[in-house]
Amino acid sequence: MKLINKATRSFLIACLIASIAGGVLCYFILKRILAEEDTERLYIQKTKFEDFVRTSGKLPENDLPFLDRFWIYPIKKVLPVELKDTVIQTSPHHSGLEIRQISFCVKTADGYHQIKIRKALYESEDLIEALLAAFAGLIILLVGMLLFANYRLSRSIWKPFYKTLDLLQTFKITQKEAIVFENSNILEFQRLQKNLYTLTEQVRREYQSLKSFTENASHEFQTPLAVIGSNLELLLQDNNLTESQMQQIGSLIESLGKLSKLNQTLLLLTKIENRQFEAAKNINLSEAIFEKISLLDVWIQHKNLNLEYHVLPNILIKINEYLLDVLLNNLMGNAIKYNLIGGKFYIELNERNLIIKNTGNPLTIPTEQLFERFQKDSSQTDSLGLGLALVKQICDTYEFQITYIYVNGWHILCVVF
Amino acid sequence: MKILLIEDEKALAINIQKFLLGEGYVCEWAATLHDAEDKIGMYEYDCVLVDIMLPNGSGLSIVEQLKKQQSPAGIIIISAKNALDDKIKGLDLGADDYLTKPFHLTELNSRVKSVLRRRQFGGNREIVFGEIKILPDSKEVWVGVKNVILTRKEFDLLMYFVANSNRVLPKSTISEHLYGDEIDQSDTFDFLYSHIKNLRKKLIEATCPDYIQTMYGVGYKFSLT
Numbered sequence: 001m002k003l004i005n006k007a008t009r010s011f012l013i014a015c016l017i018a019s020i021a022g023g024v025l026c027y028f029i030l031k032r033i034l035a036e037e038d039t040e041r042l043y044i045q046k047t048k049f050e051d052f053v054r055t056s057g058k059l060p061e062n063d064l065p066f067l068d069r070f071w072i073y074p075i076k077k078v079l080p081v082e083l084k085d086t087v088i089q090t091s092p093h094h095s096g097l098e099i100r101q102i103s104f105c106v107k108t109a110d111g112y113h114q115i116k117i118r119k120a121l122y123e124s125e126d127l128i129e130a131l132l133a134a135f136a137g138l139i140i141l142l143v144g145m146l147l148f149a150n151y152r153l154s155r156s157i158w159k160p161f162y163k164t165l166d167l168l169q170t171f172k173i174t175q176k177e178a179i180v181f182e183n184s185n186i187l188e189f190q191r192l193q194k195n196l197y198t199l200t201e202q203v204r205r206e207y208q209s210l211k212s213f214t215e216n217a218s219h220e221f222q223t224p225l226a227v228i229g230s231n232l233e234l235l236l237q238d239n240n241l242t243e244s245q246m247q248q249i250g251s252l253i254e255s256l257g258k259l260s261k262l263n264q265t266l267l268l269l270t271k272i273e274n275r276q277f278e279a280a281k282n283i284n285l286s287e288a289i290f291e292k293i294s295l296l297d298v299w300i301q302h303k304n305l306n307l308e309y310h311v312l313p314n315i316l317i318k319i320n321e322y323l324l325d326v327l328l329n330n331l332m333g334n335a336i337k338y339n340l341i342g343g344k345f346y347i348e349l350n351e352r353n354l355i356i357k358n359t360g361n362p363l364t365i366p367t368e369q370l371f372e373r374f375q376k377d378s379s380q381t382d383s384l385g386l387g388l389a390l391v392k393q394i395c396d397t398y399e400f401q402i403t404y405i406y407v408n409g410w411h412i413l414c415v416v417f
Numbered sequence: 418m419k420i421l422l423i424e425d426e427k428a429l430a431i432n433i434q435k436f437l438l439g440e441g442y443v444c445e446w447a448a449t450l451h452d453a454e455d456k457i458g459m460y461e462y463d464c465v466l467v468d469i470m471l472p473n474g475s476g477l478s479i480v481e482q483l484k485k486q487q488s489p490a491g492i493i494i495i496s497a498k499n500a501l502d503d504k505i506k507g508l509d510l511g512a513d514d515y516l517t518k519p520f521h522l523t524e525l526n527s528r529v530k531s532v533l534r535r536r537q538f539g540g541n542r543e544i545v546f547g548e549i550k551i552l553p554d555s556k557e558v559w560v561g562v563k564n565v566i567l568t569r570k571e572f573d574l575l576m577y578f579v580a581n582s583n584r585v586l587p588k589s590t591i592s593e594h595l596y597g598d599e600i601d602q603s604d605t606f607d608f609l610y611s612h613i614k615n616l617r618k619k620l621i622e623a624t625c626p627d628y629i630q631t632m633y634g635v636g637y638k639f640s641l642t
Binding site: 222223225226227228229230231233236243246247249251253256257301 | 523
């Protein structure tokens with residue numbers, strides 16, 4: 001839910017509750033005030049009536065200008081003053097009429113009379129209704145105006161906020177320049193931008209230093225490796241070596257090769273993780289696969305594999321060229337490496353996915369650990385256990401889905417673009 | 418042939434120097450950028466090996482300077498910095514080749530030879546080794562009057578053998594030369610074996626003596642005896 005809508009909704013709910021409560025309260029207060037007014041008026045009329053009787057010594061014969069309608073009943077003895085609300089039936093067709101009536105006694109020469117003065121209440125009801133209608137109209141107008149003003153104001157106030165959000169969305173850790181926010185005169189936004197600026201700058205700098213660390217670490221590792229390697233190579237050319245010494249040096253060179261490969265692969269993983277391979281372009285995957293097949297052909301023949309492929313031509317994917325190479329090397333290399341002698345190797349490529357299948361023995365490690373670093377099949381002591389970790393990392397970088405299953409003696413790896 | 422080596426790591430420089438001297442080259446060594454600038458200002462070299470990361474600056478400036486002087490020297494960049502940017506920048510500046518540390522001395526040797534060959538003779542020289550005659554430019558191999566048809570990898574393998582003849586070449590070094598980073602090294606031994614078997618067969622079929630000696634447990638040696 002958008003911020004504006006959320007604020008507006010709360011505002012609307014508050015207005016609604018306030019106006020309903022206010023309306024109800026207003027109704028009762030008005031009703032009470034008017035009721036008191038009516039009662040007071042009846043008492044004043046009573047006083048005036050009594051004054052009239054006292055000064056003139058007789059009962060009024062017809063309606064007096066200051067009085068509501070009244071009725072006179074002769075009575076025998078004095079009755080107490082009584083005020084009551086009642087409903088009288090004026091005609092059988094209409095509903096009752098609410099009235100308030102005061103009854104009291106006056107004494108003339110003719111004896112006692114009970115006087116009843118009645119006042120219809122519908123006038124006050126009408127008044128209340130009119131007042132409430134006016135009140136409601138006012139509220140609606142007020143809320144409407146406030147809503148409109150609030151909405152307009154919110155939009156202009158939050159504008160820098162949304163701009164900041166947009167800027168932040170396009171921020172890349174790899175970008176060379178600092179992020180530049182649009183100026184705002186609102187203190188909170190200024191603080192937000194200032195903090196975001198500090199944060200992004202920090203992240204950017206950390207990243208840059210990590211990047212240079214990666215490269216420096218590579219340098220620092222590789223030079224000693226190069227020194228050891230060159231020494232071993234020179235040593236190997238010595239004519240006085242015995243066969244077993246030569247074999248020992250040969251095995252040292254081999255191990256050294258593995259160590260430097262390991263170092264390179266870990267650095268490569270870090271680089272991919274750090275998204276240091278940005279230059280993705282559209283690459284013809286079909287051709288890349290054919291090239292790789294021809295490169296691996298000797299190996300495929302060596303293991304006497306039966307290769308079958310269904311590769312649609314000119315399938316393009318957006319990826320860094322080098323990383324695609326790493327990806328295919330590992331996927332296709334594994335399919336040969338872990339294959340049985342005389343086994344089967346199947347490649348399928350279409351617009352949606354790349355499927356690589358090979359026959360082979362089941363994994364000795366749990367499937368879910370397959371893509372983790374240094375997880376390798378126990379039968380493959382030569383392997384570094386980094387190949388599929390690389391594959392996974394590359395797939396994650398380009399948001400490809402990769403899945404592995406083992407069915408009926410087939411290892412099946414599927415990459416969905 | 419005169420080679421200048423610009424490398425700050427003394428132990429490595431000494432080994433490279435020793436190896437290249439063994440190949441019959443004159444090899445001078447400069448440990449600093451300043452030293453290197455002096456040397457290329459004073460002498461002519463056939464080939465310059467430049468480390469990019471030097472203590473007081475980038476080796477790329479040496480490449481620039483050589484190009485400014487219109488030096489005929491072949492340039493090979495050797496660096497631990499296998500950052501793609503540097504590689505592209507180095508080759509754009511006019512370097513002939515790029516080697517990433519750690520590299521094998523035999524690998525460096527074959528690159529130096531190939532650069533020198535291209536520089537001095539426009540790539541048209543033929544290489545003769547015993548009965549074998551190689552035309553690197555057209556990638557043709559002749560044994561006597563017989564043309565031996567080799568695959569790309571087999572040709573690469575033969576060139577590497579010839580460049581590093583009479584040396585013990587460990588399997589890992591050869592397969593790294595053939596496949597580079599393309600395939601996990603441990604996987605390649607099997608088909609290195611296939612390549613060598615095929616190459617040997619083709620050469621022997623063309624009545625060429627078997628120059629490929631198997632050094633049990635280590636690798637191979639290519640020599641006349």
